[in-house]
Amino acid sequence: MKNAVKIVFGLLSIVLCPLSTQAQTLNVQSGNVRYLFPAAQTSVMPYENGTTLTVNGKTFTLSEVDSIFVDETAVTDNSVTVHYDGATAAITVAGNIAQYLTIAQSGAHVSIVQNDAVAEEITYTLSGSSSDGGFYTEGAYKATVELNNLTLTNVSAVYSGAAIHVQNSKRIKIKPLNGTVNTLVDAANGKQKGCLYVKGHIEFAQKGTLNVTGNVKHGIKAGEYFAIKNSTVNILGAVGDGINCEQFFLMESGTIAINNVGDDGLQCDMEDPDAGSTGITTDHEDEDTGNIYISGGTLTMNVTATAAKGIKAEGSVFISGGTVTATTSGGGMWDTEDLETKAAAGISSDANITISGGTITLTSTGSGAKGLKCDSLLTVTGGTLNVKTTGALYYNNGTTENSNYTGNTDNISSNYYSSPKGIKAGIKTESGSGWNVTYTYAGGIVISGGVINVSTAGRNGEGIESKSTLVISDGQVTVNAYDDAINAASDLTISGGYVFARATNNDGIDANGNVYIKGGLVYAIGASSPEVAIDANTEEQKKLYITGGTIIAVGNLESGASITGGTCKYTTSWDGSSWYALYNGSALVAAFKTPAKSSSGSYWAPAAGPGGGGPGGGGSSLKLVVYTSSTPTLYSGVTVSDGTDYFDGMANIGGSVSGGSSVSLSNYTSSGGGPGGW
Amino acid sequence: MLLALCAFGAQAGEYAYLVFVNQNNDTTALSVSGMTMRADGNSLTVTNAEGTVHFTLTDLQFMQFMTEEGQLAQRLDRVLDVNAPIDVYTVLGVMVGRYSSLTEAATALGKGSYVISNGSVTQKIVLK
Numbered sequence: 001m002k003n004a005v006k007i008v009f010g011l012l013s014i015v016l017c018p019l020s021t022q023a024q025t026l027n028v029q030s031g032n033v034r035y036l037f038p039a040a041q042t043s044v045m046p047y048e049n050g051t052t053l054t055v056n057g058k059t060f061t062l063s064e065v066d067s068i069f070v071d072e073t074a075v076t077d078n079s080v081t082v083h084y085d086g087a088t089a090a091i092t093v094a095g096n097i098a099q100y101l102t103i104a105q106s107g108a109h110v111s112i113v114q115n116d117a118v119a120e121e122i123t124y125t126l127s128g129s130s131s132d133g134g135f136y137t138e139g140a141y142k143a144t145v146e147l148n149n150l151t152l153t154n155v156s157a158v159y160s161g162a163a164i165h166v167q168n169s170k171r172i173k174i175k176p177l178n179g180t181v182n183t184l185v186d187a188a189n190g191k192q193k194g195c196l197y198v199k200g201h202i203e204f205a206q207k208g209t210l211n212v213t214g215n216v217k218h219g220i221k222a223g224e225y226f227a228i229k230n231s232t233v234n235i236l237g238a239v240g241d242g243i244n245c246e247q248f249f250l251m252e253s254g255t256i257a258i259n260n261v262g263d264d265g266l267q268c269d270m271e272d273p274d275a276g277s278t279g280i281t282t283d284h285e286d287e288d289t290g291n292i293y294i295s296g297g298t299l300t301m302n303v304t305a306t307a308a309k310g311i312k313a314e315g316s317v318f319i320s321g322g323t324v325t326a327t328t329s330g331g332g333m334w335d336t337e338d339l340e341t342k343a344a345a346g347i348s349s350d351a352n353i354t355i356s357g358g359t360i361t362l363t364s365t366g367s368g369a370k371g372l373k374c375d376s377l378l379t380v381t382g383g384t385l386n387v388k389t390t391g392a393l394y395y396n397n398g399t400t401e402n403s404n405y406t407g408n409t410d411n412i413s414s415n416y417y418s419s420p421k422g423i424k425a426g427i428k429t430e431s432g433s434g435w436n437v438t439y440t441y442a443g444g445i446v447i448s449g450g451v452i453n454v455s456t457a458g459r460n461g462e463g464i465e466s467k468s469t470l471v472i473s474d475g476q477v478t479v480n481a482y483d484d485a486i487n488a489a490s491d492l493t494i495s496g497g498y499v500f501a502r503a504t505n506n507d508g509i510d511a512n513g514n515v516y517i518k519g520g521l522v523y524a525i526g527a528s529s530p531e532v533a534i535d536a537n538t539e540e541q542k543k544l545y546i547t548g549g550t551i552i553a554v555g556n557l558e559s560g561a562s563i564t565g566g567t568c569k570y571t572t573s574w575d576g577s578s579w580y581a582l583y584n585g586s587a588l589v590a591a592f593k594t595p596a597k598s599s600s601g602s603y604w605a606p607a608a609g610p611g612g613g614g615p616g617g618g619g620s621s622l623k624l625v626v627y628t629s630s631t632p633t634l635y636s637g638v639t640v641s642d643g644t645d646y647f648d649g650m651a652n653i654g655g656s657v658s659g660g661s662s663v664s665l666s667n668y669t670s671s672g673g674g675p676g677g678w
Numbered sequence: 679m680l681l682a683l684c685a686f687g688a689q690a691g692e693y694a695y696l697v698f699v700n701q702n703n704d705t706t707a708l709s710v711s712g713m714t715m716r717a718d719g720n721s722l723t724v725t726n727a728e729g730t731v732h733f734t735l736t737d738l739q740f741m742q743f744m745t746e747e748g749q750l751a752q753r754l755d756r757v758l759d760v761n762a763p764i765d766v767y768t769v770l771g772v773m774v775g776r777y778s779s780l781t782e783a784a785t786a787l788g789k790g791s792y793v794i795s796n797g798s799v800t801q802k803i804v805l806k
Contacts, residue, residue, distance in 0.1 A: 024693045024710055024743065039693035039710075039743040050720050050735030062722075062735065068715035070696065 025073045026095070028055065029066045032088060033103050036075045037095030057099035078120050082135060084108050084128035084152060097122055108133030109158035114168075116140050126150045126164070134187075136160045142170040142200075147182040147210060154187040161190010161216060162197040169200040169223070176208025176231050183211040194221030194244065201247065204228035204254065214238035219261065222246065224271060225284070228254045228297070236260060242301060246271035248284060248315070249292040251299060251322065258301035261308075265301030265326060268292050269314040277315060290315030290350070294358065296322045306330045307342040310362070316352040317374070319383065324360045331403050332368035332394035332418050340415035341396045343368035346387070352376045352443070353425070355450060357383040367403035368394025368418030371454070376443035378425035378466075380475065384451040391420040393459040409460060419460035422481065423452075426468035428489045441490045444468035447475050447497070453648065455480040462487050463501070470511070472497050472520065478647045484510040485524070494549065496520040500647035502595065503527055507535040508555065514542045515558070519549040523651060525595055525604065526555035528622060534558060550589050551627035552582060554604055561670045566629040569665035574624040574636065576604060581635040581657040584628035591640040591652040594624065625668055635660035693743035698724075700737045707747045767793040 024039035037055050045055045053060050053068075080101070081092045089108045093101060100118045104111040108130035114122065114137070123144040126135055129151040136159035137143070145164065152163045159165070163184035166172050174196070176182050186195035195214040196202075201224035204210075209232040212219040219238035220226070226245035235242035235258040242258030242265045243249075249268040258265040270277060270290040281287040292313045299322065301310045310326025311317065326346035335342045346362030347353065353374040360383065362371040371387030372378070395405035397416045409417050426443035445466040452475065454463040463481030464470070470488035474497040479485040485501035485508050486492070492511035495518040501508040508524030509515065515536040524533040533553035536544040544561035546568070557568075574580075576597030582589045595604040604622060626632040635657070643655020697707045712727040722733040766774040766783050774792065777783035783794065789805050 026743075042743055044740045044742050046740040047735060047738040050738070062717040065717060068717075070710040070713040 023072045024070055025075055026055065027067075027069050027071060027073065028053075028060055029068070030060065030064050031066070032105055033091045033093060035060075035093045035095055035098045036073055037098070038075045039070075041095055055098070056095050058095070059099075076123075078122050079125065080112065080122060081125045081127070082110050084126070084130035084133050084150070086130060087132065089128070089130065089133060104159070106158045107156075109136070109154075109156065110134070111136045111138075111159040113137065114139030114141060114143070126152070132156050134158060134160060134163055134165070136162075136165045136167070138167040140168065140170065142172065143168060144173040144175060146206075147174070147176045147180060147208060149177075149180045150182045150184075152183070153185040154190070157187035157190035157192075160192055160197070161187035162192040162195055163212075164196050165192065166198040166200070168198070171201050171203060172198045173203045173205055174198075174210070174231075175204075175206040176210045178207045180208040181211070182208060185213045186215050188215040190216055192216055192221075194218040195238070196220045199223040201225040202227065202245070204231040204233065206230055207254075208232070209234065211236050212238075214240065218242070218244040219258070220244070225250065225287070226268075228252070228256065230254045233257070234259075235265075238262060241265065241267045242303075243267070244269075246290075247288045248290065249313075250284065251294045251297050253296040253322075255298045256300070258303070261301075261303055262305050263303075264305075264308050264312045265303045265310045266292070266299070267309070267312045273314070292317045292349075293320075294318070294322050294324060295320045298323045298325075300325045302327045302329075303344070304329045305344075306366075307333045307335075307344055309345050309348040311347045312345075313349045313351070315350065316354065316376075317347060317349045318354045318356075319360060320355075320357040321383075322358045324358060326362050328364045328369055329366050330369065331366040331391070332396060332401075334396040334398050334401070336398075339398065341368065341394060341418045343370065343391075343394055343418035343420075345370040345373045347372045347374075349374040349376075352379065354379045354381075355383050355385055356381045359384045359386075361386045362388070364389045364420070365391055366394075367391045367420070367458075369420055370418075370424055371422045372424070373421075374425045374443070375427055376425070378423065378443075378445045380445075380447045380452060381449040385453070387422040387452075387454045389420040389422055389455075389461055390457045391461075393420065393461075394418040406459060417460070419462065419483070420456055420458035421460075421462045421465050421483075422454035422456050422479070423464045424462075424467070426466045426489070428467040439489075441468035444488070444490070445470045447472045447477060449475045451476045453478045454485075456482050458482055459505075462506075463503075466490070466492075469493070469513070471495075472499055474520075476646060477501075478650075480504075480648070481506075484508075487511070488513065491516065494518065494520050494522055496549075498646050498651075498653075499523070500650060501525070502650075503531065505531070507531050508533040508553070510535040511542070512537045512540070515544045517544075517546045517549050517551060521550045521552075521590060521646075521651075521653070523552040523592060523647060524554070526553075528555070528604075532556045532558055533625065534561075536561070546627060548629060549627075550582070550584065550629075551625065552590075552592055553623070553625040553627075554595060555622050555625075557625060557668070557670075559670070563627065563668070563670055566627055567631045568625060568627040568668040569632050569634075570623045570625040570668045571634070571663055571665050572621040572623055574663070578636060579638050579640055579657075579660075580624075580663070581638040581640075581660060582626055582628070583633045583635075585630040585633075588657060589628060590646075591638060591643070591655060591657050592647075593650050623668075626665070627668075632665065634663040634665055636663050637661055693745055695744045695747050696741055697744050698733060698741045699739045700733075701739050703739070706731065706733075707744065710743070762796050764794045764796050767795070 026037040028035040125146040127148040132155040134154040202222040217240040219235035222245040225247040227250040232255040237260035328344040330344040332343040392404040395402040461482040463479035463485040466488040478500045485503040488511040491513035493516040502525040508526040526533040533555035544558040547565040638657040638660035643652040
């Protein structure tokens with residue numbers, strides 16, 4: 001009989017199982033750990049040599065058992081609870097998994113190691129409070145960590161310096177339970193990568209709140225991807241990034257707020273950059289792209305560090321919903337490895353950025369800081385993108401730094417300065433030298449929807465700059481910039497949408513290639529000569545081609561423009577800050593407000609702002625140029641009602657106009673424009 | 679077969695007793711009401727609502743929850759011999775095969791729940 005028991009319950013690991021579930025629970029208390037065995041799961045419990053008792057595969061040394069008792073405690077299979085209470089913690093372990101866990105404890109520092117035989121997901125529920133505690137777990141099977149009003153500060157860094165450290169490469173769910181508020185602070189003397197560190201991938205769920213402070217490196221570090229639904233995560237501070245993850249970042253709902261970080265707000269890298277990107281996979285299975293996906297929720301960050309990014313992706317950024325607000329205030333720096341200046345940005349991608357929804361607000365105030373920057377293609381098909389930079393031009397050649405550089409940058413290496421642009425996308429690569437210089441272009445900007453508002457105030461602050469081509473086919477684009485409002489290093493095409501481009505110190509619209517205006521409503525305001533409203537690169541035999549749409553231009557058009565498909569007229573007699581009505585034949589196209597003019601009337605006078613003192617005076621009055629597909633007529637001093645405001649109140653579409661006086665217009669000739677600036 | 683198995687396994691009521699079995703297969707059934715146990719040296723002291731019982735640990739073979747006071751004693755009289763031939767069924771009553779011993783069956787079968795029978799004793803087992 002005894003041998004039979006040994007064989008059945010020991011060597012062969014066969015357990016006799018009653019088919020019904022009973023309420024009795026056998027509790028085995030060993031130190032601060034209580035193992036809970038439902039009677040129905042216990043079957044035969046052998047004693048061996050009077051020294052051990054084995055219950056459901058878990059062998060206890062009786063001398064280490066404080067007590068055994070039977071009660072009716074409800075037991076949830078695969079569950080572990082840890083309740084922190086000051087300098088200690090009480091642990092319960094469901095009997096069905098007791099045999100798979102090795103538990104160690106030092107004060108309120110708890111270590112639980114799963115062995116590889118675990119075949120079901122274990123849920124760890126952490127609660128209570130400790131001013132010097134931590135939770136460390138290892139395993140090779142996916143797991144869940146529930147946070148039930150947990151307040152945990154790690155000081156002693158016993159098993160890890162992290163407040164919660166999950167040394168497990170599988171999917172780890174982190175659940176701040178509904179309605180709970182949880183706070184984690186890690187040990188300042190530890191070596192952890194994050195206050196909340198997960199070697200594998202993190203999936204946040206449930207509508208609780210988690211507050212995190214990272215005293216050594218990141219607030220939250222995931223060795224693989226990071227996904228969030230519903231939860232509220234507040235990064236209260238971090239020495240490094242607020243959230244740092246690999247593979248990809250996915251936010252579908254919930255709230256993330258990141259403040260007081262020493263580096264980027266959110267950074268996502270590829271886990272294995274040497275292997276290269278896997279590309280986007282179905283349901284992100286085994287994806288390693290460094291991509292950031294935001295389809296819902298609220299993501300807010302305020303980063304102050306030098307050259308820090310609000311959102312930084314080694315891969316691409318996709319925003320299809322939600323609210324994203326990134327504010328940066330850090331200035332520029334000299335990168336001793338790349339031997340070039342680096343500056344802050346609200347969103348930065350080493351690849352593409354695609355915006356199809358949501359509301360994105362990016363504000364950067366540091367010297368040289370940009371709003372949005374991507375190294376390849378920016379695509380906007382929907383959503384609202386608000387970008388504002390107020391920083392000055394940053395200069396640093398490795399020995400001399402100037403955070404308010406006012407010199408001319410035309411003849412210095414681009415490595416030595418960073419311009420406070422609103423949006424910059426694409427790559428222009430130069431090869432050769434002298435007369436043999438050639439350029440290649442990659443990426444660029446494609447806008448086919450959405451609402452984009454950009455303003456810059458600092459020197460060299462272009463509003464929207466493509467280092468390749470730029471195409472606008474729909475949407476609303478409003479730019480108020482210190483430098484070129486809209487600029488393309490290659491060709492620039494507008495075939496639809498509503499485009500407002502006002503530059504206080506350069507061209508309204510400028511391309512180093514050809515400019516094609518085929519449709520849409522374009523309102524461009526350039527600075528006084530030699531800058532123009534719309535500029536193509538005639539110096540290199542490029543040209544402005546106008547074949548359709550509606551154009552309102554304050555300032556000249558590029559000399560030698562090809563104007564077909566309609567009629568272009570102009571006047572030099574126009575009032576500043578006055579409403580005009582533009583008709584195409586007899587049809588009202590738009591009402592628009594002119595910019596303020598200088599007291600001499602020789603140039604329009606932008607409002608003074610940081611770095612924006614307005615253009616130097618031109619020798620002649622600026623033209624007000626209009627183009628429509630038929631014959632444009634213009635009325636000044638009109639009163640506008642109803643309709644929809646565009647361009648931050650500088651135009652009205654679909655409204656009614658009354659009053660006003662007819663404006664005498666002259667035919668515009670392509671030779672009548674200026675040469676345009678750079 | 680299935681009905682018979684269910685009748686055996688699905689015990690009515692709660693596990694009201696914890697039965698202690700010594701090396702001679704003598705059984706002591708104690709009510710679990712208010713039961714606590716404490717080991718001290720070679721002694722196991724068990725206290726419940728009815729009183730206190732002391733066991734010598736080295737003399738204990740195993741303990742097991744039971745629904746009825748005399749249930750385990752009856753079962754011990756006809757416990758399944760692991761070295762005797764057995765029939766193995768799925769939990770739905772479909773025969774898996776006949777093996778020369780439980781040891782052979784355990785080696786041959788994959789993980790899962792089974793019902794084994796030697797004709798007089800029928801039990802559910804779980805292979806892990």
